[in-house]
Amino acid sequence: MKTMMGLMAATALGLGAATAANAETWDMPMAYPASNYHTENGTKFAECVTSATDGAVEIVVHPNGSLFAGNDIKRAVQTGQAPIGERLLSAHANENPLFGLDSIPFLATSFDASDKLWAAGIDDIKAALADQNLVYVYSVPWPPQGLYTKKEINSAADLKGIKFRAYNAATARIAELAGMVPVQIEAAELSQALATGVAESFISSGSTGVDSKVWESLDHFYDVQAWLPRNVIFVNKDMFDGLDAAGQKAIMDCGAEAATRGEDTAKSLTAGYLKTLAENGMTVAAPSEQLKTDLEGYGETMTTEWLSSAGDQGKAIIEAYKAN
Numbered sequence: 001m002k003t004m005m006g007l008m009a010a011t012a013l014g015l016g017a018a019t020a021a022n023a024e025t026w027d028m029p030m031a032y033p034a035s036n037y038h039t040e041n042g043t044k045f046a047e048c049v050t051s052a053t054d055g056a057v058e059i060v061v062h063p064n065g066s067l068f069a070g071n072d073i074k075r076a077v078q079t080g081q082a083p084i085g086e087r088l089l090s091a092h093a094n095e096n097p098l099f100g101l102d103s104i105p106f107l108a109t110s111f112d113a114s115d116k117l118w119a120a121g122i123d124d125i126k127a128a129l130a131d132q133n134l135v136y137v138y139s140v141p142w143p144p145q146g147l148y149t150k151k152e153i154n155s156a157a158d159l160k161g162i163k164f165r166a167y168n169a170a171t172a173r174i175a176e177l178a179g180m181v182p183v184q185i186e187a188a189e190l191s192q193a194l195a196t197g198v199a200e201s202f203i204s205s206g207s208t209g210v211d212s213k214v215w216e217s218l219d220h221f222y223d224v225q226a227w228l229p230r231n232v233i234f235v236n237k238d239m240f241d242g243l244d245a246a247g248q249k250a251i252m253d254c255g256a257e258a259a260t261r262g263e264d265t266a267k268s269l270t271a272g273y274l275k276t277l278a279e280n281g282m283t284v285a286a287p288s289e290q291l292k293t294d295l296e297g298y299g300e301t302m303t304t305e306w307l308s309s310a311g312d313q314g315k316a317i318i319e320a321y322k323a324n
C-alpha cells in the first residue's frame with residue numbers, strides 16, 4: 001500500500017499504473033448510514049473493484065459522513081484528499097444548475113422518468129464534473145420525495161413559518177416559496193435536528209425517514225412524489241488517469257453494475273419504507289388536491305427558474321427528455 005502522495009508522485013513520473021505489486025487503498029467517503037441501500041451498494045461496488053483489480057485498487061467505504069461530512073465530500077474528491085466519493089449531486093446546484101437537474105419538482109416523478117431525464121442530461125453532467133477534475137462513475141436515485149410534518153397539512157398555507165430542513169438549493173427554494181424557514185442539514189444530523197426542534201418538517205424519501213426514525217419526532221408523511229434526486233459516485237480525475245487501462249475498466253464496469261443494482265434495490269424498497277413509517281405510527285397519505293396544486297405551482301416556478309439559469313444547454317436537455 002502506498003500513500004496518496006506516493007501515488008501522485010508516481011503518476012507525475014509516468015509510473016502511475018496500479019498493479020498488484022503496488023496496490024493502492026482508496027478511501028471512499030459516503031454520507032449516508034452503513035445500512036442504507038446506497039451505502040450497501042457502494043460497498044458492493046468497492047468489493048467488485050477490489051476483486052476485479054486483484055487488490056491493486058482496494059476501495060474502503062466510510063459511511064455516514066464519518067470521513068468527510070456530506071457537504072465536504074465533493075470538494076475532497078476534487079482536490080484529491082479522497083480519491084473517490086459519493087455525493088447527492090443536487091446539493092451542488094449552486095456551482096452549476098446542471099447538478100440540480102434531478103431536483104426540479106414534478107418534472108420527473110417516477111423511476112422511469114428519472115432515468116429518462118438523467119439520460120438526457122448525463123453527457124453534459126459528465127462534462128461539468130470533468131471541468132471540476134471529477135470522473136463520473138455511476139449514480140443511483142433515491143425513492144420519490146415526499147413531505148414530512150408534525151401537524152396535518154392540507155395546503156401550502158399550512159406550511160407558513162415552519163422550520164424546514166433543506167438538503168439542497170431546490171428544497172431551500174420550496175421553503176422560501178411556501179414561507180417556511182429553511183435550514184440546511186445533512187441526513188446524518190437529521191434525527192437530532194428534529195428531536196431538538198431545529199427542524200420540524202422536511203422533504204425526502206421514505207428511505208431517509210426510516211434511516212432517521214423520524215416517527216420519534218414527526219407524525220405525517222405525504223407521498224407527494226415530487227422528484228427523485230441522485231447520489232453520484234465520482235473519482236478524482238488525476239487518480240483515475242493514473243490507473244492503468246485495466247484499473248479504469250474495473251471501476252467503470254463495477255460502476256455500471258452498481259447503477260443497475262442500486263436502482264433495482266431502490267425500486268424494491270420504496271413501498272416497504274412507507275409501510276415502516278406507518279407501522280411506527282405515522283399517518284402516511286397522499287397529499288390533498290390543494291396541497292398538490294400548491295406544490296405543483298412551485299414546480300412550475302422552479303422549472304422556469306432552472307431553465308433561465310441553465311440556458312440553452314438546459315433547454316436542450318428538457319426538450320430531449322420530453323421528446324422521449
Ligand code: PCA
Nearest residue numbers: 142167187204205208229
Ligand atoms: N434522502 C437524502 C436526499 C434525498 C433522500 O431521499 C436526504 O434526505 O438527505
